[in-house]
Each structure stands twice: as structure tokens, then as C-alpha cells.
Amino acid sequence: MSSTLAHARAQECLESGISAHHQARHAEAEAHYRRAIDIQPTHPEALNNLGVLLDETGRFEEAQDCYQRAILLRPDYVDALRNLAASLSDSQRWNEAEQTLRRALTVDAANVAIHLHFARVLRCMGRMADAEAALKRALIVQPDNVQACLELARTLEAIGKLAEAEAQYRKAIIVEPRRVETRVALAKLLIERKSPEDAEYQYREVLRLQPDDVDALSSLGLLLQGAQRATEAEACFRAALRSKPDHIPSLGNLAGLLDNDARYAEAEACYHRILEIDPRCVEALNNLGRLLEATRRFDEAETYYHLVLNIAPERIPTVLNLSLLLLKRGRFEEAWPLYESRYSDSPYWGDESAAHAKPPFSFKQWQGESLTGRSLLVWSEQGFGDSLHFVRYLPLLKRLGLAKLTLACPTALVSLFEKIEGVDACINVADMNSIPEHDFWCFTMSLPLRFDTTLGTIPASVPYLRAPAERLSRWVGRFPRDSLKVGLVWAGDPRPSLASANRTDRRRSLDAQAYLPLLRIPGITFVSLQLGKSTRPQLNELPPELRPLDPMDEVSDFADTAALIEQLDLVITVDTSVAHLAGALGKSVWILSRFDGCWRWLLDRDDSPWYPSARLFRQTRPGDWTGVIDRVTETLRTWVKKETDSAA
Numbered sequence: 001m002s003s004t005l006a007h008a009r010a011q012e013c014l015e016s017g018i019s020a021h022h023q024a025r026h027a028e029a030e031a032h033y034r035r036a037i038d039i040q041p042t043h044p045e046a047l048n049n050l051g052v053l054l055d056e057t058g059r060f061e062e063a064q065d066c067y068q069r070a071i072l073l074r075p076d077y078v079d080a081l082r083n084l085a086a087s088l089s090d091s092q093r094w095n096e097a098e099q100t101l102r103r104a105l106t107v108d109a110a111n112v113a114i115h116l117h118f119a120r121v122l123r124c125m126g127r128m129a130d131a132e133a134a135l136k137r138a139l140i141v142q143p144d145n146v147q148a149c150l151e152l153a154r155t156l157e158a159i160g161k162l163a164e165a166e167a168q169y170r171k172a173i174i175v176e177p178r179r180v181e182t183r184v185a186l187a188k189l190l191i192e193r194k195s196p197e198d199a200e201y202q203y204r205e206v207l208r209l210q211p212d213d214v215d216a217l218s219s220l221g222l223l224l225q226g227a228q229r230a231t232e233a234e235a236c237f238r239a240a241l242r243s244k245p246d247h248i249p250s251l252g253n254l255a256g257l258l259d260n261d262a263r264y265a266e267a268e269a270c271y272h273r274i275l276e277i278d279p280r281c282v283e284a285l286n287n288l289g290r291l292l293e294a295t296r297r298f299d300e301a302e303t304y305y306h307l308v309l310n311i312a313p314e315r316i317p318t319v320l321n322l323s324l325l326l327l328k329r330g331r332f333e334e335a336w337p338l339y340e341s342r343y344s345d346s347p348y349w350g351d352e353s354a355a356h357a358k359p360p361f362s363f364k365q366w367q368g369e370s371l372t373g374r375s376l377l378v379w380s381e382q383g384f385g386d387s388l389h390f391v392r393y394l395p396l397l398k399r400l401g402l403a404k405l406t407l408a409c410p411t412a413l414v415s416l417f418e419k420i421e422g423v424d425a426c427i428n429v430a431d432m433n434s435i436p437e438h439d440f441w442c443f444t445m446s447l448p449l450r451f452d453t454t455l456g457t458i459p460a461s462v463p464y465l466r467a468p469a470e471r472l473s474r475w476v477g478r479f480p481r482d483s484l485k486v487g488l489v490w491a492g493d494p495r496p497s498l499a500s501a502n503r504t505d506r507r508r509s510l511d512a513q514a515y516l517p518l519l520r521i522p523g524i525t526f527v528s529l530q531l532g533k534s535t536r537p538q539l540n541e542l543p544p545e546l547r548p549l550d551p552m553d554e555v556s557d558f559a560d561t562a563a564l565i566e567q568l569d570l571v572i573t574v575d576t577s578v579a580h581l582a583g584a585l586g587k588s589v590w591i592l593s594r595f596d597g598c599w600r601w602l603l604d605r606d607d608s609p610w611y612p613s614a615r616l617f618r619q620t621r622p623g624d625w626t627g628v629i630d631r632v633t634e635t636l637r638t639w640v641k642k643e644t645d646s647a648a
Contacts, residue, residue, distance in 0.1 A: 010040035316346035366440035372401035380409035398422030512538035583611030
């Protein structure tokens with residue numbers, strides 16, 4: 001057969017193969033391609049097309065062999081080079097893919113698609129700077145290529161060049177303004193760059209172009225919720241669900257919003273709907289457990305936490321949730337070991353991971369080893385109230401034979417804590433780099449575990465804190481002697497950087513106006529112990545004749561606060577650090593507790609095994625402070641009468 005005739009017959013087979021290939025008649029197409037190659041073994045197009053077919057049917061090594069044979073026949077065969085690179089990439093043979101693409105670029109340096117593929121391979125190899133350079137070369141070739149702009153933006157974003165990434169997203173939008181993918185990516189970047197107003201604009205542009213885009217609706221709802229625009233956020237989530245009733249992210253977001261608003265029945269219905277769609281959705285199972293705990297359905301909550309851990313035993317936040325529930329139920333022996341999970345490495349912590357990181361000490365964490373003749377650093381953790389609560393264990397540590405006990409705590413606590421029995425040194429946690437080597441270190445809130453604390457063995461002797469004498473002298477005689485003196489705190493620290501702590505604070509805090517019924521009781525000098533940029537100024541909204549004294553400009557740390565409390569007869573406070581300080585000083589303290597109260601106050605009791613001088617006034621319905629204030633007011637009237645009568 002002449003070469004001309006052979007080529008014509010091979011070409012005929014190739015075209016038949018292409019036709020069958022387009023119609024997904026793969027076996028027939030393969031037969032035609034192979035017949036073409038049998039007729040003319042040097043036919044590169046037939047080899048390339050057969051390679052494509054083999055790739056599509058998962059026969060990667062055979063496909064790559066076909067491409068390589070085609071390239072041997074025609075070294076500048078760009079299509080075969082690109083197809084080989086794609087097949088090598090799919091097989092994660094990154095080095096070979098890179099070399100193939102470099103060769104393709106020497107043949108066709110103006111091919112933007114090759115530059116883009118080259119950049120993707122470099123990204124997969126972790127070579128982000130090289131990927132950035134490749135994408136910039138693509139944009140030199142074709143400055144308005146939207147895909148190149150997008151991929152460069154994503155690459156820049158991944159290496160933290162956020163301003164440059166934003167510029168590329170905006171350039172892509174100018175070129176192709178109706179491409180919603182770009183606007184969504186830009187909106188997410190703008191949220192990271194703390195530009196929520198610009199992000200909102202981009203989401204609204206997406207919705208102008210695609211009003212039923214459920215992902216944009218859900219994302220906009222989250223943005224609005226974060227901006228405390230709950231009504232608008234709820235409308236977005238519900239619009240997303242009208243468009244797609246089974247959209248799990250929107251159901252979850254709506255459930256979270258309703259949960260935060262104490263609309264528990266509606267939130268529970270959302271969680272159950274998610275679990276109808278996906279019974280193994282651990283986020284919904286966990287959050288439903290938290291909701292059930294918040295509504296005091298403790299057996300059900302515990303069941304849901306265990307369901308989560310059966311599916312995902314590594315989900316550490318759920319382990320912590322379970323430990324807190326067990327603590328609340330007084331099952332300390334089960335709870336303390338699980339409570340150690342609060343500092344376990346876990347991707348589930350998300351944006352709050354820094355709050356769950358252990359300090360990077362070179363010496364060992366104490367696990368209960370003998371302390372005789374050794375040195376121990378105790379590391380204060382979490383909020384001020386937690387530190388005040390658990391330093392009660394420090395004298396017990398010294399009695400175990402420690403040669404040196406060092407306490408590291410925030411600046412505001414140093415002057416108060418350095419006088420604790422058994423503490424040899426008290427240092428500021430901010431001075432971590434100057435902390436000397438010790439034999440061991442330990443968290444304050446791990447001490448109950450190390451001492452096998454049960455409800456019956458809580459070390460509750462008070463006072464275990466005392467105001468320094470020099471601070472006391474500044475406050476003695478500062479308040480009227482002829483009336484009872486009552487300190488007030490109505491709000492905690494909002495801690496906006498910690499979402500979970502911020503949600504808790506919103507449930508535990510009041511407005512100063514809520515205390516008006518108390519302030520109208522005669523025979524009392526009320527003293528504000530309130531700090532906070534947004535909460536202390538609420539004093540100015542009270543009627544001048546009822547306004548408590550406000551000495552807090554003279555308070556520099558907790559030692560001053562302790563000295564101030566020592567001058568009072570009673571402290572009334574929401575569940576915040578002042579409650580612990582007053583309890584640790586042995587001062588009478590009335591604690592206003594939210595419905596889903598902190599674990600340390602246990603359940604269904606108005607006293608505390610931690611603080612003998614404390615009395616609890618609990619919400620009987622979620623969010624209802626009116627009943628609490630009514631009971632506190634009536635009890636305060638009775639207390640005033642009793643104290644006045646006894647003084648007479």
C-alpha cells in the first residue's frame with residue numbers, strides 16, 4: 001500500500017473514531033483509533049486522540065504512553081503536550097507535568113491556557129511564588145484574561161498578599177462584571193480584610209444578578225448577623241431556604257441565629273430538619289446537644305454529645321461540651337479528665353484556635369508526678385474569674401512538698417495573687433520570655449483533676465484571697481458609716497474576639513436600668529464596681545438621685561477592687577469576675593445567673609459549694625431577668641430590715 005493511500009485510510013479511520021468518540025461510543029472509537037495507528041503507526045493525531053479516550057476511561061498509563069509516542073513523532077505537538085501534562089497532573093506526577101508544560105511553553109509561549117495549567121501544577125507542588133510568577137506572565141500575554149486574574153488573586157490570597165489579591169479580583173470584575181464567582185471570592189476576601197460594608201455590596205451585586213443564589217444569601221446572612229443585624233440576617237437565611245429548602249448551610253445558619261436569640265423551639269426544628277437530610281451531620285448533632293443543654297434537657301443533650309463522638313471521636317469541642325455538662329451535673333470524676341480537652345489540638349476550634357493553644361514551655365506539663373523538692377509554674381488561664389476561682393488550690397500544692405511555686409497571671413491580678421499562701425513568685429504572663437526553667441508547669445484549671453476533686457472534697461475555705469494592707473488603707477472610711485453598702489455589677493466582659501464567650505456574655509449581662517428597683521430601696525449606699533467602655537457609661541442614664549457612687553477611676557487592678565469590696569456589706573453581681581473575687585474574699589455575694597448557668601453553679605440550688613458566702617438567683621425562663629430582679633429586690637428589702645434591726 002502506498003504511503004499516500006495508507007495515510008488516506010488512516011485518516012478515514014481517525015475521522016470515524018472522532019465521530020464515535022463524540023457520541024460516547026467508546027469501544028467503537030477506540031477500535032477506529034487503533035485501526036488508524038495500525039495502518040499508519042506514525043500518525044500523531046490518532047495517537048493523541050486515543051490517549052484522550054484512554055484518559056477518559058481511566059487508563060492513564062496507556063494514555064500517557066500514547067501522548068509520548070505522538071510527541072516523539074512531532075516534538076512541537078502542543079495538544080499532545082498539554083494532554084500529557086493534564087494526565088500526569090491527574091496522576092499527581094507533578095515533576096513530570098511541570099517539565100512537560102515547560103516544553104509546551106517553549107513551543108507556544110503565547111498560550112495562556114498553558115501558563116494557567118503550569119501555575120496550577122506549581123501551586124500543587126507548594127511553589128506559590130513560582131505560581132504567582134507564571135500567572136503574571138500569563139497576564140503579560142493577555143492582560144484582560146479573567147481566569148488568569150482569578151487564579152492570580154487566589155494565589156496571592158493564599159500567600160497573604162491580600163491587597164494585591166483584592167486588586168486582581170476587582171480587575172476581573174471590571175472585565176467581566178456579571179461573573180458572580182469573582183464577586184463571591186472578593187466578598188470573602190473583604191471580610192478577611194475587615195471591610196464588611198464592601199463585602200455586603202459585593203454579595204448584594206451577586207443577588208442582583210442571581211436573586212436565588214443560596215450560597216450568596218447564606219453568606220450575606222452570616223455577614224449581617226456578625227454586624228448585629230439579626231432581622232436582616234434571618235430574612236436572608238429564610239430567602240435561601242425558600243429557594244432551596246434542603247440547603248444545610250442555610251438551615252444551620254438560621255438555627256444558630258434562632259438559638260442565639262433564645263428562640264429554642266424554632267432552632268431545634270431547624271436542627272432536626274438538617275438531621276433528616278443528613279443524620280450524621282456532626283455540626284447539627286453537636287449544636288442540638290448544646291441547645292438541649294441550654295433548655296435544661298440534660299439527658300437528651302448528653303445523648304447527642306455521645307452521638308457526635310461515636311461518629312467523630314476526634315471532634316474535641318464536643319468532648320469539651322460533654323465535660324462541661326458533666327461538671328454542671330456534679331459528675332466531677334467523669335468530667336475533669338474530659339475537661340483537659342480544652343487544650344487539645346483540633347481543626348474544629350476554627351477562629352478560636354489561639355485560645356486553645358498551650359504555652360510553648362520547654363519543660364514538662366505536670367501530670368501528677370511527685371513534687372517533693374521540685375519547682376512548679378502554675379499558668380493562669382481563660383478569664384479573670386477562672387483564675388480567681390482556682391487559685392484556691394495553690395496552698396494545697398505547696399503542701400505536697402514543692403520547693404518553689406511560681407504563679408504566672410495577668411498584670412491586673414499580680415498584686416492580689418502574690419500574697420497567696422505558698423506562692424514564692426508571681427509574674428506577669430506577658431513576661432513569658434523571662435520565665436525561668438522549672439521542673440513542671442500546670443494550668444490553674446487542671447488542678448481540680450490533679451487533686452481528684454469531687455463535690456464532697458472542694459477546697460472551700462474562705463477567705464483564700466486578701467486585699468493587700470496598703471490598698472485597704474486607701475479605702476477605709478471612704479463610704480458613709482450610717483448606711484448599708486452594696487456593690488453592683490450588671491455586665492461582664494463582652495470579649496468580642498471570642499464568638500462563644502461573646503454569646504455567653506450577651507446572655508449573662510444586663511443594662512444598668514435593670515437595677516432601678518434595687519436602687520429605689522432606702523437605707524443603702526450603692527457602689528458601682530462596673531468597668532467596661534460600653535457598660536460603665538450606663539450609669540449616666542440613671543436618674544441622678546438614684547445613681548450609685550462610682551469610684552472605679554481609682555481602681556487600677558484587682559487588688560484595688562478587693563480592697564474596695566472589703567468596705568462593703570454585700571455585692572450583687574451578674575456572673576463575672578467580681579462574683580469570684582467577692583466569694584474568694586468571703587464577702588456576701590448574690591449572683592444573678594442566666595437560665596443556662598455556668599457549670600460551676602451546678603443545678604437547682606441557690607448556694608455554691610465553691611463559695612460559702614454566695615447566693616444564686618437564677619432565671620426561671622431563658623432571657624427573663626425581670627423575675628430575677630423581682631426576687632433580688634424583695635430579698636434585699638428583707639436583708640436591709642434584718643441588718644437594720646440587728647444594728648439597733
